[in-house]
Amino acid sequence: MRPDPGVTLSRDRGRRRIGGPLARWLAQQCPDGRVLAVDNDARYLDESGEPPLEWCEADARTLDFADGTFDVIHSRMTFCHLANRDEMISRALRWLRPGGWLALCDPMLMPAASSADPDVRRFFGAMELAWTAQGSDMVEWARALPNRLATAGFADVSVRPQANLLGDSGVYDQLAGANIEQEGAYLVERGLIPADVHERVLALLRGSRLVELRSITMYAWGRKPLSDGDGRR
Numbered sequence: 001m002r003p004d005p006g007v008t009l010s011r012d013r014g015r016r017r018i019g020g021p022l023a024r025w026l027a028q029q030c031p032d033g034r035v036l037a038v039d040n041d042a043r044y045l046d047e048s049g050e051p052p053l054e055w056c057e058a059d060a061r062t063l064d065f066a067d068g069t070f071d072v073i074h075s076r077m078t079f080c081h082l083a084n085r086d087e088m089i090s091r092a093l094r095w096l097r098p099g100g101w102l103a104l105c106d107p108m109l110m111p112a113a114s115s116a117d118p119d120v121r122r123f124f125g126a127m128e129l130a131w132t133a134q135g136s137d138m139v140e141w142a143r144a145l146p147n148r149l150a151t152a153g154f155a156d157v158s159v160r161p162q163a164n165l166l167g168d169s170g171v172y173d174q175l176a177g178a179n180i181e182q183e184g185a186y187l188v189e190r191g192l193i194p195a196d197v198h199e200r201v202l203a204l205l206r207g208s209r210l211v212e213l214r215s216i217t218m219y220a221w222g223r224k225p226l227s228d229g230d231g232r233r
């Protein structure tokens, strides 16, 4: 990221009272630049952005910017929810200045059917159907990220995967527990799973009786070539 003026687009604006920690961090890195943070749901944001940080409540799928507007475009756990995610990678390439970077982070959830526990299989199976119905891809998209970036025309494509365990009492396990509480309420309300399945899954997690690989978080990034030959092997 350049510390000189320019615009950095970050998609980090999360469901926390003090939302957007990454957008705030980016803004600290470039006090003389600008950071534009986008999310279509502002319910959990209780502060307005202060320069160089600007909040924008918008549907990312419909955004457009002039060619070469941004130095860095970053998105965490959001492209997987955008039904037009492939097209968004091409748009991001256009919005970046030559030499600018796109950094994406999305989850690769383990398929529900591979869990050792029947209730967990049912619970995550229902979640998979709900995500697919709303246009999200939490299982296959992230694995394809490096290829998507390279195919779109990015150079210097690289990845850093991080494995996440249920049942190890770590940070991911705690986050997953909170998610499963919320998601279970959603599934039960809509009749997609019985309440006792949700309760048994929560009991398993609270009792640390299930230690299982739940996901791989895929960090992937690539650079917009400076010229036609740049980055070609």
Ligand SMILES: C[S@@+](CC[C@H](N)C(=O)[O-])C[C@H]1O[C@@H](n2cnc3c(N)ncnc32)[C@H](O)[C@@H]1O
Binding pocket: 011, 012, 013, 014, 015, 038, 039, 040, 041, 058, 059, 060, 061, 075, 076, 077, 078, 081, 082
């Ligand atoms: C898993 S959260 C990640 C939040 C934040 N980026 C972070 O890493 O903490 C996914 C976010 O994507 C946002 N989102 C989903 N669809 C969107 C869309 N079409 N346009 C903009 N934001 C969207 C949701 O409102 C939610 O805040």
